[in-house]
Amino acid sequence: MTEQINPRAAAYHYEQLAKILEGKIRSGVFPAGSRLPGELILSQEYGVGSNTVRRALDILRERELIVTVRARGSFVTEQFPAEG
Numbered sequence: 001m002t003e004q005i006n007p008r009a010a011a012y013h014y015e016q017l018a019k020i021l022e023g024k025i026r027s028g029v030f031p032a033g034s035r036l037p038g039e040l041i042l043s044q045e046y047g048v049g050s051n052t053v054r055r056a057l058d059i060l061r062e063r064e065l066i067v068t069v070r071a072r073g074s075f076v077t078e079q080f081p082a083e084g
Contacts, residue, residue: 005046013048014055020046021056025065025076036066036074 003020005013021042024030037045039053046053057074060066068074 002045005048014052014059017042017046017048017052017056018059021060022063022065025060030076032076032078034076035072036076038073 003023005016005020007013009016011019021030021036030036036042036057039050039057042048042053042056043050057066057068060074061068064077066074066076
């Protein structure tokens with residue numbers, strides 16, 4: 001079952017999506033070195049726009065959880081910082 005974005009929550013949709021994806025990264029659903037689904041797939045899966053997905057991925061990059069390689073996609077970093 002996919003976690004869903006709560007449209008009534010106080011948090012912005014991109015913050016909710018970033019939290020969901022971070023949880024999947026830290027729990028090993030997306031292990032180190034794995035490629036995340038593309039923007040279109042994430043957009044469809046979570047019912048949000050592509051701009052929302054991009055902003056969520058920006059947050060994950062800022063947290064050093066993923067790196068994005070142009071024309072290849074976004075990948076989970078081999079070692080990511082501890083939660084905090």
